[in-house]
Amino acid sequence: MKPIIDGLYYEGKWKASSIEQYVKTWREFYQFLSSQGVYHEMNMPETIKVKIHLDSNSNFLSHTSYANTKLVEKESAINQNWKITKTDFTDNVLSMGDFWLLYSELYNRDPVYAVMAYANLVTCLRVTPLVNGFPLGSNKLNPKWKTYRELKRDLLSTQSLFYVAKGGKVKSLKIPTEFMSVFYNIYENPDKGIKYTYRLQKYRNNYCKTKHAKNSNRTPTQRPTWLLSNGTPVSTRDYQKVMKESAENCNFKCHPHMLRHTGVTQMLYRYLKLNGFMDSISLANSVLLADAQAILQQHLGHVSIETTKKYLRTILRLIQESRIDALLNTALSTSKAHHDMLNDNPVFLKGLELLESIMENQNVSFL
Numbered sequence: 001m002k003p004i005i006d007g008l009y010y011e012g013k014w015k016a017s018s019i020e021q022y023v024k025t026w027r028e029f030y031q032f033l034s035s036q037g038v039y040h041e042m043n044m045p046e047t048i049k050v051k052i053h054l055d056s057n058s059n060f061l062s063h064t065s066y067a068n069t070k071l072v073e074k075e076s077a078i079n080q081n082w083k084i085t086k087t088d089f090t091d092n093v094l095s096m097g098d099f100w101l102l103y104s105e106l107y108n109r110d111p112v113y114a115v116m117a118y119a120n121l122v123t124c125l126r127v128t129p130l131v132n133g134f135p136l137g138s139n140k141l142n143p144k145w146k147t148y149r150e151l152k153r154d155l156l157s158t159q160s161l162f163y164v165a166k167g168g169k170v171k172s173l174k175i176p177t178e179f180m181s182v183f184y185n186i187y188e189n190p191d192k193g194i195k196y197t198y199r200l201q202k203y204r205n206n207y208c209k210t211k212h213a214k215n216s217n218r219t220p221t222q223r224p225t226w227l228l229s230n231g232t233p234v235s236t237r238d239y240q241k242v243m244k245e246s247a248e249n250c251n252f253k254c255h256p257h258m259l260r261h262t263g264v265t266q267m268l269y270r271y272l273k274l275n276g277f278m279d280s281i282s283l284a285n286s287v288l289l290a291d292a293q294a295i296l297q298q299h300l301g302h303v304s305i306e307t308t309k310k311y312l313r314t315i316l317r318l319i320q321e322s323r324i325d326a327l328l329n330t331a332l333s334t335s336k337a338h339h340d341m342l343n344d345n346p347v348f349l350k351g352l353e354l355l356e357s358i359m360e361n362q363n364v365s366f367l
Contacts (some may be wrong), residue, residue: 001026001042001044001077002077005019005023005077005078005275008022009078016078016079016082016083017083019078019082020075020078020083020348023075023077023078024075026044027044027075027077028048030042030044044077045076046076047075047076048073048074048076049073049074050073050074064278072280074116086310087310087313087315088310088311088313088316088317089261089265089310089311089314090314090317090318090321092257092261093258093261093265093314093318094254094257094258094262095274098250098252099117099121099259099262101250102117102243102246102247102250102254102345103118103252105246105247105249105250106242106243106246109242110229111194112184112199112226112227112228112234113234113239113242113243113246114186115183115186115187115242115257116130116131116226116234116239117256118182119179120256120260121259121262121263122175122176122179122263123161123173123175123179123263124173124260124263124264124267124299124300125163125173126165126166126257126260127239127240127256127257128236129164129165130256131226131234131235131236131239132236133163134139134161134163134225134226135161135225136188136196136223136225137223141162141163141164141170142160142161142162143159144159145159145161146159147180147184148177148180148181148183148188150151150185151177151180152177152181155241156177157176157177158174158175158176158177159174159175159177160172160173160174161173161174161175173299173300185330194229196227196230199227199228199229199231200227200230200231202222202227202229202230202231203220203224203227203231203232203233204212204231206230206231207230207231207232207233208220216233226239230323239256240255240256243255243256244281250267261314264296264299264300264311265311265314265315265318267295267299268292268295268296268311268312268315271291271292271295272288272292272315275291275354277291281311281312281315281316281319283309283313287307288312289305289309292308292311293305293308298309298312
């Protein structure tokens with residue numbers, strides 16, 4: 001395995017954190033094979049068990065049952081010196097101007113990619129539950145899932161999405177009706193362009209007859225949420241690849257997890273501004289940290305206070321660099337008149353104008 005890991009790092013220029021995630025998955029796979037008595041020749045070094053000391057003052061949600069230490073495993077198959085520790089997510093946050101440029105580029109490839117990116121930003125889902133777990137209609141995890149037309153009929157502003165998170169845990173978050181409007185009008189049932197029913201027909205009549213469909217256990221009775229215009233289901237790797245290529249065409253770098261970081265930073269920033277914390281953003285502000293921690297735990301399932309601090313540092317750094325206005329998430333706004341920064345941000349305006357040109361062709365407006 002070492003030649004593969006070295007090749008990914010030195011030749012592929014992969015980040016150590018990305019390689020580590022793959023190595024962990026490989027380790028789990030071969031451990032599973034061993035547990036099932038399946039012979040293989042993969043020998044991986046044992047993980048390093050490390051006891052870390054915890055700060056009880058960092059756990060704002062419970063001071064009563066808190067362990068002073070925690071036993072964790074460090075991956076030993078990669079060089080730990082490759083890993084770069086970052087104190088914030090600033091380099092992984094897009095301005096909204098860049099996002100709309102990316103959105104337009106993805107739309108030109110296929111509207112399904114653009115709507116997936118929009119969902120990535122608004123819901124802050126990780127790429128796997130977004131690709132594999134976002135429902136088209138009711139399913140086992142989401143028996144009460146409503147379409148946009150049903151939400152509009154019932155005058156609902158949000159609905160709960162239940163999904164399988166890391167570690168196999170079922171979590172939930174709120175999906176705004178405004179996003180479901182985009183999903184419906186841009187992807188599912190556009191006035192112009194390819195409707196979902198056509199994509200589904202191509203999936204059943206063409207894709208399901210391929211060898212790849214059989215190997216992937218795809219059947220005509222299924223209704224995959226994300227389908228290309230030729231009926232091919234969008235895979236995680238395909239979504240990541242197209243986003244990387246589209247961002248490069250816009251002269252910047254982006255991967256799906258950056259949209260998650262961007263959405264979370266925006267969500268936390270709006271909360272701080274709405275509740276009057278902007279003049280007192282400090283990692284020493286225990287009330288602020290407690291509120292921010294509760295928000296991220298509720299929406300993302302994060303339990304580490306260090307993750308919360310990274311997002312707060314991100315906001316502080318963006319403010320210090322005078323980049324916070326370009327970060328504001330207008331995606332949930334209802335009128336372009338609400339964007340008081342348009343005249344002062346030509347890049348942002350250009351992105352919106354590109355998106356508007358798309359909307360005009362669709363006779364749809366959500367900005």
